[in-house]
Amino acid sequence: MADRLTREQRSAHMARIRRANTKPELVVRRLLHGLGYRFRTQFAGVPGRPDVAFPARRRCVQVHGCFWHAHGCHLSHTPSTRTEFWEAKFARNRERDERLERAATALGWEIMTIWECETRDTVDLAKRLTDFLGPRRLG
């Protein structure tokens, strides 16, 4: 059965695997934990189940891999083979990001997007997260 998967299906399958618990997301979760924030992961109460949610604050954080979401920075590129497939895939990912962000915003959630390339400088990232989330005690 697995042998009958097309190359596109196999790539999509691998993409789903890589998207969960990606390294940048773990960096952000570790940082938040270290800062003393409590949060939910894959919280179903927000459209699209954001990576990290703070229900009491009605805020959530999405961590985007630069390659999968076509950030356009030095970590992203379009593979030189099967270029059309990748461009269509990136476009779908970006459209989904925007659609979910609009849906969550319409329900009163505030969303902070963190790009993979922004997770290298954890001092700066910690400041941005603290500014976005406010005092720690809310839970």
Ligand SMILES: [Zn+2]
């Ligand atoms: Zn990037």
